[in-house]
Amino acid sequence: MSAAQFLSIFISAVFIYNVILSRFLGLCSFIAISKETKPALAMSLSVVFVTTMSSIITWLIYRFLLIPFGLTYLRTISFILVIATFVQFVEMVTRKVSPAMYRFFGIYLPLITVNCAVMGVAVLNSDMFFVQGKPVAGSFVYATFQGICVGLGYTLAMLLMSGIRERLELCSIPKAVKDFPLAFIIASIMSLSFLGFNGFKF
Amino acid sequence: MKKFFNEFLKGIIRENPTFVLALGLCPTLAVSVSVTNGIGMGIAATFVLLGSNIIIALIKNIVPARIRIPCYIVVIATFVTIAEMTMKAYSPALNRALGIYVPLIVVNCIVLGRAEAYAQKQSVLNSFFDGLGMGVGFTLALILISAIREFFGAGTIFGRALFKSFEPAFVLGMPSGALLVIGLLLGFFNLLKMRKEE
Numbered sequence: 001m002s003a004a005q006f007l008s009i010f011i012s013a014v015f016i017y018n019v020i021l022s023r024f025l026g027l028c029s030f031i032a033i034s035k036e037t038k039p040a041l042a043m044s045l046s047v048v049f050v051t052t053m054s055s056i057i058t059w060l061i062y063r064f065l066l067i068p069f070g071l072t073y074l075r076t077i078s079f080i081l082v083i084a085t086f087v088q089f090v091e092m093v094t095r096k097v098s099p100a101m102y103r104f105f106g107i108y109l110p111l112i113t114v115n116c117a118v119m120g121v122a123v124l125n126s127d128m129f130f131v132q133g134k135p136v137a138g139s140f141v142y143a144t145f146q147g148i149c150v151g152l153g154y155t156l157a158m159l160l161m162s163g164i165r166e167r168l169e170l171c172s173i174p175k176a177v178k179d180f181p182l183a184f185i186i187a188s189i190m191s192l193s194f195l196g197f198n199g200f201k202f
Numbered sequence: 203m204k205k206f207f208n209e210f211l212k213g214i215i216r217e218n219p220t221f222v223l224a225l226g227l228c229p230t231l232a233v234s235v236s237v238t239n240g241i242g243m244g245i246a247a248t249f250v251l252l253g254s255n256i257i258i259a260l261i262k263n264i265v266p267a268r269i270r271i272p273c274y275i276v277v278i279a280t281f282v283t284i285a286e287m288t289m290k291a292y293s294p295a296l297n298r299a300l301g302i303y304v305p306l307i308v309v310n311c312i313v314l315g316r317a318e319a320y321a322q323k324q325s326v327l328n329s330f331f332d333g334l335g336m337g338v339g340f341t342l343a344l345i346l347i348s349a350i351r352e353f354f355g356a357g358t359i360f361g362r363a364l365f366k367s368f369e370p371a372f373v374l375g376m377p378s379g380a381l382l383v384i385g386l387l388l389g390f391f392n393l394l395k396m397r398k399e400e
Contacts (some may be wrong), residue, residue, distance in 0.1 A: 022377045024231040028311055031224075073287060076305045077279040113271075116228045117307045123302045146354055176396060177389040182223060184385030192377035 005138075006145060009085055013149035015197035017119045020157040021190055026117035030158060031183050032197040033108070040162035041155075043108045048151030050090070050112050051121050054083045055147025059129075067133050079122045087113045120148045160190060206331045213335025219312045220343035223390050224311035229303045230344055231380040237360055241341065242296045243303065246285045248337025250307050251316060253281040253345030255333035258321040275308070276289045282308045312340060349382055350376060 004182045026047070033043045056081050066072050091109040094102045112118060125146060129139040136142075164186055173182060219225045229247070233239045257277050267271045284361065286304045288295045297304065309395055316336055321329040354375030357365055373379045 021381075024228045024377065024380070025306075027228045027231065028225070031227075073283060075306055076283050077276065080275055080279050080308050110380045116306050119306060119309045120302060123305050127302065137303055170256065172390075176393040177385070181389035181392060183218065184381050184388065188378045188381035188385060191376075191381055192373070194379065195376065 003168065005142070008043045009142060010149050013146055014153040015194060018157055018191075018194055019120065019150050020154060021187065021194050023120065025120040026115050026154060029111055029115055030106075030154075030161065031130060031180060031188075033111075034161040034183070037162045037166060039108075039156045039161065042104050043111075043149070044155035046108050046112060047117060048148065048152050050083075050087060050109075050118050051113075051151040051154075053090075053145065053148040054086060054118050054122055055125055055143050056140075058081055058085060059125060059143045060104055062126045062130070063135055063140075067088070067130075072133070073172065075173045076124070080119060083118055084113045099179060117150060117154055121147050155182050155188070161187065168193055206327065209328055209331040210335040210338075212333060213332065213337070213339040213341065215339075218339045218343060219315075219336050220340060220347075221388060223312075223315070224388070226310040226340065227384065229306060230340075230347060231341045231377070231384060232303050232385075233300055234344055234348035234351055234357075234380060235375055236299075236352045236358075237345060237348045238307060239299050240344035240349070242289075242293070244302060244337070244341025244344045246300075247307055247310060247312070247340055248291065248334070250278065250281045250286050250310075251313055251333040251337045251340075252330065254278045254313055254317060255321040255329040256326060258317045259324060259326045259329035262322045271314075271318075272324075274314060275371050278313050278317070313371065314334060346385055347380070347387065350387075351379060354372075355379055385387075 013019075017023055020027060020030050029043060030049075034040050061078055061082060062072075062075065066078065067087075073077075076127060087109055091102075094109075119184070125143040128146075129136050130141050165183065170183070177185070212389070216288065217223060220227070220230055226247070227244055233243045243353050254274070258274055261277075270339070281306060285307065286297075289300075289304060316333065320332050349359065351374045353364070354371050355376075356372075357363060357368040357370040371379075374383065
């Protein structure tokens with residue numbers, strides 16, 4: 001475990017392999033909810049929370065249940081079930097504990113269940129930080145940190161996109177590319193500029 | 203028979219999952235670097251769609267409505283695991299090329315979307331043809347996108363070079379190229395639809 005390792009996880013998860021602009025995970029919500037900044041921010045914060053928590057939970061399941069019993073082929077089923085249950089649980093808790101927070105975040109939680117970014121980071125963690133069924137040194141901390149960073153990368157792309165689209169509302173756009181097609185073209189240009197971070201590799 | 207044929211056909215053009223419903227775009231964009239990858243992903247997704255549609259149409263009366271989503275997810279994940287293991291055994295190269303996007307079929311919105319919107323209300327046979335049509339429509343869309351990207355981005359089709367002196371536009375092979383191609387294609391199909399309505 002070293003600071004350089006953390007920095008490299010941070011830069012590669014947020015900039016070089018940004019979940020949305022380079023790995024295309026969570027694209028549906030990215031296009032659908034990025035019309036205004038406020039809901040985009042609420043959605044992003046819920047994604048940061050869920051990716052972090054699900055990284056922790058899925059790491060524990062992979063390390064202490066699936067590997068010891070030789071069940072790694074059940075990875076997909078167990079991960080998605082645990083993530084779906086966890087998200088449902090969080091939704092129920094927020095509704096009960098704080099209705100105000102539920103109105104702000106809660107409505108996005110069911111959407112996160114089938115958000116590829118959450119499942120993607122869980123699968124990625126089990127691919128990257130386990131070598132032949134053994135966790136690498138500091139694996140748990142790296143996995144958690146990668147969960148946070150993937151969420152931050154999502155937030156960054158989401159905020160940039162919603163800012164651009166808010167301004168676009170005032171422009172006259174050809175009818176055929178209004179909304180979705182234009183959003184993809186903007187995302188393409190953003191992704192091109194993120195390509196510049198490739199030089200950061202170390 | 204004609205009714206089944208219609209169920210099959212609607213997934214290909216009128217309700218094409220990629221271009222009309224705009225579902226399941228994550229894998230579409232990520233794997234469409236080459237036509238071979240596109241076809242591989244298309245077949246895997248079609249298999250999962252078919253299997254889950256049939257099973258969900260069969261169990262629709264047993265599953266309580268409140269916990270239906272987790273139940274559907276388990277069914278879908280089972281088929282994804284089968285597809286993943288088969289691919290690992292018989293085509294390891296393809297499995298490496300598709301990477302994490304194979305297990306991610308489980309969160310592909312097309313599969314759960316069809317289960318919610320179609321299979322849980324219809325008969326088994328109808329669901330079978332709906333799944334088949336959606337799968338084929340998805341595969342065709344993948345082939346179209348990956349053919350454009352491979353042709354202009356690398357100057358090859360199925361990995362074979364087509365020209366002697368052709369300077370490919372590498373950007374189309376990169377993530378931003380995928381987003382550009384899908385954006386322009388969606389706009390193009392919108393334009394066609396508007397022309398037709400006029």
